[in-house]
Amino acid sequence: xxxxxxxxxxxxxxxxxxxxxxxxxxxxxxxxxxxxxxxxxxxxxxxxxxxxxxxxxxxxxxxxxxxxxxxxxxxxxxxxxxxxxxxxxxxxxxxxxxxxxxxxxxxxxxxxxxxxxxxxxxxxxxxxxxxxxxxxxxxxxxxxxxxxxxxxxxxxxxxxxxxxxxxxxxxxxxxxxxxxxxxxxxxxxxxxxxxxxxxxxxxxxxxxxxxxxxxxxxxxxxxxxxxxxxxxxxxxxxxxxxxxxxxxxxxxxxxxxxxxxxxxxxxxxxxxxxxxxxxxxxxxxxxxxxxxxxxxxxxxxxxxxxxxxxxxxxxxxxxxxxxxxxxxxxxxxxxxxxxxxxxxxxxxxxxxxxxxxxxxxxxxxxxxxxxxxxxxxxxxxxxxxxxxxxxxxxxxxxxxxxxxxxxxxxxxxxxxxxxxxxxxxxxxxxxxxxxxxxxxxxxxxxxxxxxxxxxxxxxxxxxxxxxxxxxxxxxxxxxxxxxxxxxxxxxxxxxxxxxxxxxxxxxxxxxxxxxxxxxxxxxxxxxxxxxxxxxxxxxxxxxxxxxxxxxxxxxxxxxxxxxxxxxxxxxxxxxxxxxxxxxxxxxxxxxxxxxxxxxxxxxxxxxxxxxxxxxxxxxxxxxxxxxxxxxxxxxxxxxxxxxxxxxxxxxxxxxxxxxxxxxxxxxxxxxxxxxxxxxxxxxxxxxxxxxxxxxxxxxxxxxxxxxxxxxxxxxxxxxxxxxxxxxxxxxxxxxxxxxxxxxxxxxxxxxxxxxxxxxxxxxxxxxxxxxxxxxxxxxxxxxxxxxxxxxxxx
Amino acid sequence: xxxxxxxxxxxxxxxxxxxxxxxxxxxxxxxxxxxxxxxxxxxxxxxxxxxxxxxxxxxxxxxxxxxxxxxxxxxxxxxxxxxxxxxxxxxxxxxxxxxxxxxxxxxxxxxxxxxxxxxxxxxxxxxxxxxxxxxxxxxxxxxxxxxxxxxxxxxxxxxxxxxxxxxxxxxxxxxxxxxxxxxxxxxxxxxxx
Numbered sequence: 001x002x003x004x005x006x007x008x009x010x011x012x013x014x015x016x017x018x019x020x021x022x023x024x025x026x027x028x029x030x031x032x033x034x035x036x037x038x039x040x041x042x043x044x045x046x047x048x049x050x051x052x053x054x055x056x057x058x059x060x061x062x063x064x065x066x067x068x069x070x071x072x073x074x075x076x077x078x079x080x081x082x083x084x085x086x087x088x089x090x091x092x093x094x095x096x097x098x099x100x101x102x103x104x105x106x107x108x109x110x111x112x113x114x115x116x117x118x119x120x121x122x123x124x125x126x127x128x129x130x131x132x133x134x135x136x137x138x139x140x141x142x143x144x145x146x147x148x149x150x151x152x153x154x155x156x157x158x159x160x161x162x163x164x165x166x167x168x169x170x171x172x173x174x175x176x177x178x179x180x181x182x183x184x185x186x187x188x189x190x191x192x193x194x195x196x197x198x199x200x201x202x203x204x205x206x207x208x209x210x211x212x213x214x215x216x217x218x219x220x221x222x223x224x225x226x227x228x229x230x231x232x233x234x235x236x237x238x239x240x241x242x243x244x245x246x247x248x249x250x251x252x253x254x255x256x257x258x259x260x261x262x263x264x265x266x267x268x269x270x271x272x273x274x275x276x277x278x279x280x281x282x283x284x285x286x287x288x289x290x291x292x293x294x295x296x297x298x299x300x301x302x303x304x305x306x307x308x309x310x311x312x313x314x315x316x317x318x319x320x321x322x323x324x325x326x327x328x329x330x331x332x333x334x335x336x337x338x339x340x341x342x343x344x345x346x347x348x349x350x351x352x353x354x355x356x357x358x359x360x361x362x363x364x365x366x367x368x369x370x371x372x373x374x375x376x377x378x379x380x381x382x383x384x385x386x387x388x389x390x391x392x393x394x395x396x397x398x399x400x401x402x403x404x405x406x407x408x409x410x411x412x413x414x415x416x417x418x419x420x421x422x423x424x425x426x427x428x429x430x431x432x433x434x435x436x437x438x439x440x441x442x443x444x445x446x447x448x449x450x451x452x453x454x455x456x457x458x459x460x461x462x463x464x465x466x467x468x469x470x471x472x473x474x475x476x477x478x479x480x481x482x483x484x485x486x487x488x489x490x491x492x493x494x495x496x497x498x499x500x501x502x503x504x505x506x507x508x509x510x511x512x513x514x515x516x517x518x519x520x521x522x523x524x525x526x527x528x529x530x531x532x533x534x535x536x537x538x539x540x541x542x543x544x545x546x547x548x549x550x551x552x553x554x555x556x557x558x559x560x561x562x563x564x565x566x567x568x569x570x571x572x573x574x575x576x577x578x579x580x581x582x583x584x585x586x587x588x589x590x591x592x593x594x595x596x597x598x599x600x601x602x603x604x605x606x607x608x609x610x611x612x613x614x615x616x617x618x619x620x621x622x623x624x625x626x627x628x629x630x631x632x633x634x635x636x637x638x639x640x641x642x643x644x645x646x647x648x649x650x651x652x653x654x655x656x657x658x659x660x661x662x663x664x665x666x667x668x669x670x671x672x673x674x675x676x677x678x679x680x681x682x683x684x685x686x687x688x689x690x691x692x693x694x695x696x697x698x699x700x701x702x703x704x705x706x707x708x709x710x711x712x713x714x715x716x717x718x719x720x721x722x723x724x725x726x727x728x729x730x731x732x733x734x735x736x737x738x739x740x741x742x743x744x745x746x747x748x749x750x751x752x753x754x755x756x757x758x759x760x761x762x763x764x765x766x767x768x769x770x771x772x773x774x775x776x777x778x779x780x781x782x783x784x785x786x787x788x789x790x791x792x793x794x
Numbered sequence: 795x796x797x798x799x800x801x802x803x804x805x806x807x808x809x810x811x812x813x814x815x816x817x818x819x820x821x822x823x824x825x826x827x828x829x830x831x832x833x834x835x836x837x838x839x840x841x842x843x844x845x846x847x848x849x850x851x852x853x854x855x856x857x858x859x860x861x862x863x864x865x866x867x868x869x870x871x872x873x874x875x876x877x878x879x880x881x882x883x884x885x886x887x888x889x890x891x892x893x894x895x896x897x898x899x900x901x902x903x904x905x906x907x908x909x910x911x912x913x914x915x916x917x918x919x920x921x922x923x924x925x926x927x928x929x930x931x932x933x934x935x936x937x938x939x940x941x942x943x944x945x946x947x948x949x950x951x952x953x954x955x956x957x958x959x960x961x962x963x964x965x966x967x968x969x970x971x972x973x974x975x976x977x978x979x980x981x982x983x984x985x986x987x
Contacts, residue, residue, distance in 0.1 A: 021887040024895030025879070025902065027829015027869035034828040124812075207833050207841060207896040207930050256831075256896030257930050289834035512894030512931050678890045682932060686893060689933030713838035713928065721921040721934035 011521035015678040030253040032211035043285035044126035046116040048108035051365040051706020053137035062132040068125030075103035088485035089337035100330040102270035109329035112294035142365040157363035166361040179418035180354035185318025189309035201301035201700040208256020211286040214276035229549040252539035255511035260371030299372020301326035318354035328368030335370040342376030350406040385756035435646040435668040461765025463649040465757035471745035472557030472641035490559035493632035498616035500609025507547015508555035526567035528594015553745030562635040569631030574611040641744040645669035647753040651761035658784025673742030687750020695758035798862040803871025820858035829870040840927030843900035850907035869899035881947040891940035893931030
């Protein structure tokens with residue numbers, strides 16, 4: 001397969017300004033919260049103030065007497081119909097999988113869990129009436145800490161399950177036959193580095209609070225929702241509510257960011273669905289930011305125990321990972337699988353011969369965790385890139401050199417890793433050389449030495465991070481073998497309109513990524529149609545009825561192939577029409593530059609628009625031909641794609657105040673071929689900043705009773721423009737083999753690479769003071785304490 | 795209920811409002827000005843920023859009654875069929891200064907105010923000026939570039955079209971040493987203290 005034969009790729013590769021912008025910069029956007037329907041009612045949700053308590057009584061009757069209130073219900077009132085919010089990734093056969101009611105029935109297990117629902121004429125009336133709902137709680141002991149939760153006699157989050165451990169999942173390269181035995185590697189090693197890293201709990205913090213509107217009045221129940229997964233949601237709503245799938249229409253209109261945080265079937269969606277059914281009127285629920293931070297799923301929150309076995313020449317012999325992953329109070333849609341996405345990435349870009357990974361998922365009385373940008377892969381990359389630095393220090397090697405001695409050479413691709421993954425392509429040396437050059441690596445090392453020498457109170461640290469990631473989720477068979485509940489294919493369809501305009505239907509569901517622009521560029525090249533003449537339809541199960549949505553850097557890597565395949569089917573369907581018009585044999589026809597021509601005759605070609613009009617009229621078509629050029633395609637990938645890159649960070653660390661200032665940041669990423677470099681650069685910028693932010697700023701913090709302390713943007717500190725440096729970005733391009741566009745995926749790359757780059761830089765700055773770790777986020781207090789404590793570690 | 799009169803995007807509205815009504819709720823729910831959005835409940839995110847008598851305010855931290863008798867400009871009134879896009883809007887589009895676009899109305903209105911007070915801000919001044927507006931998608935870098943471009947345009951200068959990005963892409967197989975050197979020199983200048 002090639003891009004439209006003989007035609008220069010006019011659109012793909014150019015920095016097209018986005019189509020989406022026109023509505024977004026003028027305030028004409030259709031957010032779910034902007035959907036207003038005749039007779040619409042508003043929902044308010046009463047949430048538990050306790051992290052763990054028995055609900056002994058809920059009385060919603062007083063709320064019903066409040067002005068404007070139409071309905072009110074508790075968990076008990078809907079216990080028979082609400083079912084359990086599903087977990088689609090039960091990673092082991094014997095996973096402990098508790099019910100997850102949308103509205104708590106007998107017990108609440110985290111602060112913020114829904115307890116009662118009020119439906120009223122206005123949002124204000126609904127919120128006011130919550131105060132009238134009467135709830136009696138009997139507080140129960142809470143368990144918050146991962147290790148404490150696994151200790152003998154710990155309070156149980158789900159008493160009936162008898163344990164706080166939901167699963168233990170193991171990968172061992174010796175057992176899998178993909179590598180050696182890690183215990184032997186540890187025994188044989190000349191150097192063993194052991195470290196414990198903590199992935200603090202993060203909040204995805206999409207800017208648009210989640211919102212859902214349900215209209216039960218039509219033949220189909222229509223659900224507008226701020227989601228990444230309209231198609232999966234439709235399937236799950238049908239499965240859980242018993243409403244037949246064809247009687248449900250899900251629309252994800254403009255969605256204001258997701259980062260994994262909207263990869264969910266939320267209690268609020270279920271509540272709105274139930275409420276709409278009860279009152280028979282359209283209902284709307286929009287969360288407040290405080291409710292969002294408290295109850296929408298969180299990310300990360302793991303303890304990583306890492307053992308790295310190596311020879312003194314820097315060759316790594318084996319890696320052993322023991323992971324505790326905080327699942328929170330329930331299992332989310334893909335939550336248990338998040339650590340597994342990391343499991344295949346701890347060996348990163350390296351040729352480790354032996355590897356063992358063991359992960360236990362743990363229940364605590366906290367908000368549940370699930371996918372957040374990178375989902376497992378940032379955690380893995382952080383741990384390995386931090387410990388590779390420790391190995392470098394132990395051996396007196398430059399951190400880049402120790403990486404180079406272990407990474408897969410460009411000529412070694414395709415390379416089967418110790419996890420059994422087949423890395424398709426890459427050039428780690430090229431990306432690293434480029435990053436060093438842009439960064440001025442050697443000069444900065446010299447300056448660092450000088451500043452150490454003269455005891456400068458502001459020390460310079462240099463952080464290195466190399467990474468790869470598995471994206472383009474995912475080959476369906478692989479997902480099946482990992483016990484994921486769905487496949488990983490993606491769909492696309494092309495509709496040729498009579499006037500030659502084109503509707504592109506995609507099963508991906510963008511929420512800021514710019515699919516409308518990128519998909520238009522691809523189709524423009526494939527069909528020889530103007531960029532402006534293409535409309536991309538997505539996120540509405542009525543127009544885009546088939547799809548697996550957007551997450552895991554999959555949309556272009558998987559959906560892009562479906563799109564190209566659908567386009568090529570259209571061209572093939574048009575071929576006999578053009579031949580008929582040109583009165584030639586199909587064999588004598590060539591397709592180039594968006595025109596069918598008789599071979600060797602440059603004049604008098606026929607475009608797809610000509611064919612579309614001819615098919616629309618259908619007056620004069622080849623005998624027996626179906627008057628239809630439309631085509632669709634579904635593509636199931638045969639492999640993941642493996643973007644990679646090298647990021648370098650220069651951090652100035654003020655040892656007197658603990659303040660960290662990022663002086664320079666260089667990101668060189670290889671995401672394969674690029675459809676729109678402007679969009680790719682934007683993804684890298686945003687991704688890197690989220691990674692920097694984990695390193696420096698963000699943490700969801702609970703107090704000892706399980707109250708979320710960082711429940712607003714005043715306390716959960718997202719960085720502002722003033723907190724961040726200019727980034728320097730560049731790319732190398734190693735096309736993805738076997739992909740007609742050569743693309744790999746870019747959505748998560750920056751977030752994966754940036755966090756270890758920053759922390760490595762800070763630790764590097766403080767090495768002379770004996771510091772070998774600082775717990776994230778590296779706040780001034782933590783940095784100062786590390787700089788001033790004996791032995792360094794904070 | 796209190797009677798208020800506010801001119802929003804050039805149109806005068808007289809309404810009875812509950813005294814507790816926030817300006818943003820009045821704009822969205824009574825006047826249908828849904829281009830202005832709500833991103834938080836602690837006036838941290840700035841998504842709801844509008845101009846009140848010419849100055850940027852977070853409309854979630856102003857009561858509707860406080861706006862009585864004043865002019866409000868929202869993102870919806872910033873451009874129009876008769877006058878096209880405002881230079882700040884134009885620059886946001888050109889520079890890819892938005893992704894999901896939820897913060898964008900507030901970000902643009904803040905930038906308009908910033909540039910009216912400081913027509914030629916440095917990058918650092920732009921970053922400080924946008925401190926009250928959060929964006930989760932872009933990492934802010936392209937927003938800063940856009941505001942810089944808009945400043946140039948508003949001062950009557952010519953905004954150079956942003957460099958076409960394909961120039962940046964290099965092939966791992968065939969690095970271009972000349973371009974690499976030029977880029978390295980540019981970076982070195984930035985990274986040097």
